[in-house]
Structures are given as C-alpha cells and as structure tokens.
Amino acid sequence: MxxxxxxxxxxxxxxxxxxxxxxxxxxxxRSRVMVVEASVPPEDIPGEVVRFTAALSRSRDDLLALKESIAARRGAEHLYVVDAHLLILDDSMLRQGTIDLIERDGVNAEAALKKNLDKFKEFFAGIDDDYLRERFGDVETVVERILRHMVGKRHxxxxxxxxxxxxxxxxxxxxxxxxxxxxxxxxxxxxxxxxxxxxxxxxxxxxxxxxxxxxxxxxxxxxxxxxxxxxxxxxxxxxxxxxxxxxxxxxxxxxxxxxxxxLLKLKDLPAVTLDGHSMRLMGNIEFPEEIPSLKGHGGQGVGLYRTEMLYMNRPGLPDEEEQYRAYATIVENVAPEPVTIRTLDIGGDKLATDLHLEDEMNPAMGLRAIRLSLRRPEVFKSQLRAILRAGCKGSVRLFFPMISGIEEVRSAKAVLRECMEELRSAGIPFDEKIETGIMIEVPSAVTIADLLAREVDFFSVGTNDLIQYSLAIDRTNEHLAHLYQPLHPAILRSLKTVADAAHAAGIRVCMCGEMAGEPLYLPILLGLGFDELSMTAVSIPRVKKILRRARRSDAERLVARALTFATAAEVESFVKSEISARFSESFD
Incomplete structure (x- = not known):
C-alpha cells in the first residue's frame, strides 16, 4: 500500500x-447507505413509521439550518436549491408512499424508502433530455439524507x-x-x-x-x-x-x-463587431443560482429559461402562485435585462403523475412540449398566467417549444389571449405587451419559416434538436455521435432559411442551442444574420472576444463560401482553416 x-x-x-x-x-x-430489507411483525410497524417520520423531521431541521448558513454565506438568491429539497421532503408521494409500503409490505422503514426511491428512479430513467433526467439526483440526495438519519450515519x-x-x-x-x-x-x-x-x-x-x-x-x-x-x-x-x-x-x-x-475584462464591453454590428449575448439558465455567473460573465439577459424543473421531483403539479414566485425571482434578479421563458418542454409521461397520460412508444416525437400544453389547457393556462404576471417585475418574453405548424402557434396564442382576459377581469396586473416567439427545432418549422414569422415577435433556434431531427441522429447514441454535425450543409441551409425568413418579416432570430456557445461557430452565425445568441455563462466572454475582432462583412463572405461545400467535413475543414488564420490568438 x-x-x-x-x-x-x-x-x-x-x-x-x-x-x-x-x-x-x-x-x-458521501457513500450510499446500504439498505437491507427486513420483515417487521405487525406490532412493530407503528414504530417503523415513527422512525421514518422522525428522520424526515431531522432532515427538515438539517435543511433549515443549511438555509440559514447559505443565506449568510452566499445571499438569499441561492436558497432555491434548499427550498427545492424541502419541497421534495414534504412531497406526499415520498412521505405517504413510504408509509404505505411499510404498512402494506411489513418491511423496515429503510427498505420501504428505498423501494419508493426506485419508483422515482423509473419515473426519471426514460427521460430523453439530459438536463431533466439528471434531476433525479435531487430526489436521491434528499432520500440519502433521510436514510443517514435512520441509521445514525454522520453527514x-x-x-x-x-x-x-x-x-x-x-x-x-x-x-x-x-x-x-x-x-x-x-x-x-x-x-x-x-x-x-x-x-x-x-x-x-x-x-x-x-x-x-x-x-x-x-x-x-x-x-x-x-x-x-x-x-x-x-x-x-x-x-x-x-x-x-x-x-x-x-x-x-x-x-x-x-x-x-x-476574458473577464470584456464583461462590460459591448458585443459589437469591428464594423459596428451588435449581437446580444445571453445565457441559458435553469436555476436562480446561475444568475450571478451570468452577470459576472457579461450576459445581456436570459435567452432561455427552462421551466421544467418546477414540474419535476413531485407527483403533483405546481400551482400558478408557485410558478409566479419562481419566475418573478428570476425576472427581478436579471432586470433590467430581458428574461426569455420557454413554456413546458417535456412529455407528459415524464411529468407529475397528476397528468395521467398513457405511455408512448416514442415520447421524443409524441405528446410533448406545445402538443402536451394544448392537450392540457388548464396546465398551460396556469403557466401562462404566471409568466404574464411575472412580466410586471421586469422584461419578459415567452416562447413555445417544438412548433411544427401554423395551427399550433395560433392555438397557443389564443390560449394566451384567454389568460390575459382572465387576469384583466380579475384586476390582476400583467404584461399587456409581452413578446411571444417560437422555437425552431423541427424540419417542418424550417420549411415554413416564412409563414411562421408572420405570427410571432421572434424565433429561437434550438440547434440540439434541430440537428438531431434533421439528420435523424440520436445524439445520446455513442455509435452515432460522429454523425451529429452542426456544420452539415443541410443544417447551414436550414439556419440560413430561418434567419432570412425572420429578417424578411422584420423579427429577431436567436439561437439557444449548444452551437451558440462554441466560439468556432460565431463567424458562421454572425454571417447568417443571427441577432442573439444564448449559451452557458462561461462561454459568453469567449464568444464575445471573437465577435469584437470580427467584421460582419467578412463573416457574410465566409458563409457564402461555406454554403458551396457538399459535406460536413469539407465545411468544417474550411471554417477551421479560416478561423484559425484570422483569430488564432483567440483560441489559446
């Protein structure tokens, strides 16, 4: 040794x-507590329930103490994590579900809690989206805290x-x-x-x-x-x-x-090219804790706020008030810069069990995103009303995901108008002039981008799914990863079609997929005419550095040449050669 x-x-x-x-x-x-299942005689079952509820209570005390400590160390804006864990701790599916297993199966509290956790695990395992699938970790963390209290293991x-x-x-x-x-x-x-x-x-x-x-x-x-x-x-x-x-x-x-x-010296400098063309560089966020990093890296607002976290880790749906408080927190902390909120973008089979939707063979292309929202208008309206109300706290824009046709846009906007009328009638303040947009992430939306542009205030291109759907590539499949090609000629032509359609209609076009945060692609996106890019906060200074050393006129010529190549390999070779020659010092 x-x-x-x-x-x-x-x-x-x-x-x-x-x-x-x-x-x-x-x-x-931080090792996991090893759980051994043991049968419990009927007379000892009440004692097991007491052990479990006592561990819940001690875990709650832990989290409340943590909340106080974190507030003192980092400030109140970082308490969302602890609040989310307290919400999980108070969840009826976790509490009552475990008690039911103790009483029904006659097993020790640890084993019942572990069985209940396995149900949550099944719930999350089939989620296609990496970000959402990983949210199971928050449930697991809370359960581990409870288990440690039950077995007396120090944390x-x-x-x-x-x-x-x-x-x-x-x-x-x-x-x-x-x-x-x-x-x-x-x-x-x-x-x-x-x-x-x-x-x-x-x-x-x-x-x-x-x-x-x-x-x-x-x-x-x-x-x-x-x-x-x-x-x-x-x-x-x-x-x-x-x-x-x-x-x-x-x-x-x-x-x-x-x-x-x-790079951080660029934080407060304008995101503008040498020939005077501006681009708004924004951040993708999921939690309030990411806002200080966004501001610290010079982000000009939020280009994508994912709302799915509010619907995860729970059997019940968040009500309008809970959503409003969450959105208002983000908006107030980002103001005066804008926050772009995406409505629910996940399939009903992976959401709160209250939705009671049947399983699907292919949920990635099934009843999800805007399709689910339109199928369940009461869920959709609750979210829309909360977003509209949060608009009074700062600058808010909202957009609808996975739009494939005009009918979906018009239906979604009709529901939005209903929500406005309901709030107006109730005398509740809201943003009367909220901007609405759509995500361009499926090939049909690209094809009719000129028609869609007449219906909305902006486009937001989600390249992760657009590339996946356009090239028929499962980007999580390691055997196909080499075919996931952002510079594929079909993708470049699609992006040009979308940008041209947006500008012809006089609306903005943004990109919020991973492609937006890659400095290598900045000249291509600049040349295509994108107005806004949204990315992880740490990517903003690197992208800004390239932008401030570029000329839009040169970028347009670069794109024109890139569009003449027939394969992704040819495009990539050309782009890398051109970028390294012009910006070699920016890729140290």
Missing amino acids: GSARSETRVFSGIGASPGIAIGTARVTD ERIDAIDEGKRLIVAHDLSPTDILQMDKEKVVGFVTDLGGKTSHTSILARAFEIPAVVGLETITVEDIDGLPIIIDGTTGTIVVNPSEETFRDYLRRKQHYDYLEQE
Whole structure:
C-alpha cells in the first residue's frame, strides 16, 4: 500500500466544470447507505413509521439550518436549491408512499424508502433530455439524507473543512454541498457519480469550481491526504504528480487563470463587431443560482429559461402562485435585462403523475412540449398566467417549444389571449405587451419559416434538436455521435432559411442551442444574420472576444463560401482553416 501511495496515478472522468485545481485530496464520506430489507411483525410497524417520520423531521431541521448558513454565506438568491429539497421532503408521494409500503409490505422503514426511491428512479430513467433526467439526483440526495438519519450515519458538512487548498473526493456531492464550499479552502472536487448536466455540475460551473465527475471508483483508491491535480476541462485527475507534471500543470493553471482574467475584462464591453454590428449575448439558465455567473460573465439577459424543473421531483403539479414566485425571482434578479421563458418542454409521461397520460412508444416525437400544453389547457393556462404576471417585475418574453405548424402557434396564442382576459377581469396586473416567439427545432418549422414569422415577435433556434431531427441522429447514441454535425450543409441551409425568413418579416432570430456557445461557430452565425445568441455563462466572454475582432462583412463572405461545400467535413475543414488564420490568438 505504501508504494501505491507513492506512485503517480492518472484517472479519466467527465470534465464537469473547467479549470485546473492543485491541492490535497480530502476524501469525504458521501457513500450510499446500504439498505437491507427486513420483515417487521405487525406490532412493530407503528414504530417503523415513527422512525421514518422522525428522520424526515431531522432532515427538515438539517435543511433549515443549511438555509440559514447559505443565506449568510452566499445571499438569499441561492436558497432555491434548499427550498427545492424541502419541497421534495414534504412531497406526499415520498412521505405517504413510504408509509404505505411499510404498512402494506411489513418491511423496515429503510427498505420501504428505498423501494419508493426506485419508483422515482423509473419515473426519471426514460427521460430523453439530459438536463431533466439528471434531476433525479435531487430526489436521491434528499432520500440519502433521510436514510443517514435512520441509521445514525454522520453527514459531514463541507463548510466544516477548515484546511486550505483541499480537493474534495466523494462518491457523490449534492447541490447544497456546492453552496457550502469556501473557495479559499475547497479548490475543486471529484466524484464517482454524476454527469455534466447534473444540478451539482451546473452549480460548480456557476461558481467556477473545477470539477471532474463520473469516475465510478475514485473513492476506493487510497488517496486521502495525497497531492492531487484535477483538470476540469479535460476530465483528467493526477494523483501524486511528479515534479515535472506538477510544474507542467502549474504553468497550465497560470495560463488558464490569466486567460480567464483577460476574458473577464470584456464583461462590460459591448458585443459589437469591428464594423459596428451588435449581437446580444445571453445565457441559458435553469436555476436562480446561475444568475450571478451570468452577470459576472457579461450576459445581456436570459435567452432561455427552462421551466421544467418546477414540474419535476413531485407527483403533483405546481400551482400558478408557485410558478409566479419562481419566475418573478428570476425576472427581478436579471432586470433590467430581458428574461426569455420557454413554456413546458417535456412529455407528459415524464411529468407529475397528476397528468395521467398513457405511455408512448416514442415520447421524443409524441405528446410533448406545445402538443402536451394544448392537450392540457388548464396546465398551460396556469403557466401562462404566471409568466404574464411575472412580466410586471421586469422584461419578459415567452416562447413555445417544438412548433411544427401554423395551427399550433395560433392555438397557443389564443390560449394566451384567454389568460390575459382572465387576469384583466380579475384586476390582476400583467404584461399587456409581452413578446411571444417560437422555437425552431423541427424540419417542418424550417420549411415554413416564412409563414411562421408572420405570427410571432421572434424565433429561437434550438440547434440540439434541430440537428438531431434533421439528420435523424440520436445524439445520446455513442455509435452515432460522429454523425451529429452542426456544420452539415443541410443544417447551414436550414439556419440560413430561418434567419432570412425572420429578417424578411422584420423579427429577431436567436439561437439557444449548444452551437451558440462554441466560439468556432460565431463567424458562421454572425454571417447568417443571427441577432442573439444564448449559451452557458462561461462561454459568453469567449464568444464575445471573437465577435469584437470580427467584421460582419467578412463573416457574410465566409458563409457564402461555406454554403458551396457538399459535406460536413469539407465545411468544417474550411471554417477551421479560416478561423484559425484570422483569430488564432483567440483560441489559446
């Protein structure tokens, strides 16, 4: 064991939050509680229910104490995570469902809770969207807290770490763990579990804490107290680095930190080309905790606010008041910049069980997004009224997802007008002049973009799905990943069709897919005529750097030439060659 501890070891995982961190490994116990099912005689069942409800109560006390601590450390705008966990803790499906299993199956409380968690897991497992599938982690985190109280297993708080320059090594970390991290003492973390779109990873990026996740077995390695380097950009971990490796990573870290500081100098500078053309650079967000990072990186508002989180982790639907409070919080914190809210974009089979919709063979192309909203107008209207009311707190725009034809747009706008009339009649203030748009993400919408443009105030192109549907590629299928090609001639022509149709009708065209945050694609999108780009906050300065060194006239010529090529490989080769020649210093 001694020799193993002295060897240099390299591990690879998923780069969840960019940056390089150098420090000492601190293994923290976040292992799952092992649950053994045991039969309980009838006379002891009430005692098991009491054990479970007592653990619920202690868990609630934990979260309330955390809420107070986080408010003092980071401010009230970061309490959404804890509030979400308190909501899960109070959920009737979690509480009553577990009690029912104890009483019906005659099993110990731990086993009943674990069985109940498995039901939640099934609920989330089939979700097509990475962001939404990862939300199961929040339920799992709450359940783990309850289990630890039932078995008497200590839950070490991250803010109790008082040594400096520690790198946390854990089986998993919760969003509340990230909120407790003091960057002077905890400089990064690595975990066995997790994905790039988990709530924990999103917060790590928002707070700029380097992180590598998905290492599977890093916690079984004997590394506690050893020097460790993590590269959150490449997903690499080096334990016990040699002096040469240490110096190499120290140089890389200094270079990375220098470039980040230089990029942040662009924060308050206008997003405008050398020949005077402006583009609005905005952020995609899911949680209020991401707003400080958005502002800190110079974001000009929110180009995509995903609302699905409000509908997840629960058997019941959020009411209008709950939604209004959530939207108003975002809008108030982003004001005076605009917030663009997307209405519900997920299939009913993956939502709250109150929707009572049947299973589908292909939910990705089934009753989801605007189709679901129009099928369930009471759910749709509750959300629309909440958005309209939030419009009084700042600048709000709303848009409808997965539009495939004119009828859907007109039907959605008719429901919106009904909601306006209901609020007006009730004397409730709302935004009378709210802008409405649609997502362009299916091929039929591209084909009739000129017709759709007459119906709305703006387009927002969701390239993730547009590329997937246009090229018939499941982007989550590792065998087909090489065919997911943003620069495919069909995609470039589709984007040109959409941008041209928008401008011919006098409306704006925005992009909120992953393509928008890739600096390499900026000249293409500029040349195509996109007015707004929305991306993760950390991407904004990099994109702005290219934009401020570009000329729109050059970008238009670049696009004209790119459109002459027949294959994605030819386009990519040409674009990379042109971009590296003109902006080589911007891709350090």
